[in-house]
Amino acid sequence: MTVQAIRIFGDPVLTTPATAVADFDKELRTLVKDLTDTMLDAPGTGLAAPQIGVGLRVFTWNVDGELGHLVNPSLDLSDEEQDGDEGCLSIPDLAFPCKRALRVVAKGWTMHGEPVVVEGSELLARCIQHETDHLDGVLFIDRLDREWRKKAMRAIRLADWAGQDQPEPVVKVSPHATFGRAI
Numbered sequence: 001m002t003v004q005a006i007r008i009f010g011d012p013v014l015t016t017p018a019t020a021v022a023d024f025d026k027e028l029r030t031l032v033k034d035l036t037d038t039m040l041d042a043p044g045t046g047l048a049a050p051q052i053g054v055g056l057r058v059f060t061w062n063v064d065g066e067l068g069h070l071v072n073p074s075l076d077l078s079d080e081e082q083d084g085d086e087g088c089l090s091i092p093d094l095a096f097p098c099k100r101a102l103r104v105v106a107k108g109w110t111m112h113g114e115p116v117v118v119e120g121s122e123l124l125a126r127c128i129q130h131e132t133d134h135l136d137g138v139l140f141i142d143r144l145d146r147e148w149r150k151k152a153m154r155a156i157r158l159a160d161w162a163g164q165d166q167p168e169p170v171v172k173v174s175p176h177a178t179f180g181r182a183i
Helices: 026-041 122-135 146-158
Strands: 046-048 058-063 066-077 085-088 091-097 103-109 115-121
Touching: 026 046, 026 058, 026 066, 046 122, 058 122, 066 115, 066 122, 085 122, 091 146, 103 122, 115 122
Parallel strands: none
Antiparallel strands: 046 058, 058 066, 066 103, 085 091, 103 115
16 A cells, blocks of 8 residues: 655646556556555545646546546546535645536546546536646636635635645656557
């Protein structure tokens, strides 16, 4: 078990778009295991590679006892929306109402380079959208309406963990780099 430190709000890696995975190798499989171990230890519903300082397009989830991962995801979202509170391991102990698509079809790859399609609704759909946002450098508070975003930012400023020093990212990648497979 290799549990990694989870990056907290304010760390630049959380707002930097991740680079597509190009190599489906042992290092990627180790990353997926580290993400899974860290997510389960937290415990969390999902965890994206940037949250442990790795700038690659990979995330894991644990929804209703189902563990999974997705590499280089692309999403098709339903027009129908859901409302609900959302939180984040990188914004500890806080949750705010966030609209998301009710259903999602996610296309991507397994850690072995095999194509995969994941369909989900409600919590799984919310999780997949949330984690894919992390890969795009977007935090869920960026999706809140104006009133709730103001409340969220105030709560973050008052949080015990606000302003803590962060370790250096494991992988530094230009946000303009274009590597990997197109989906």
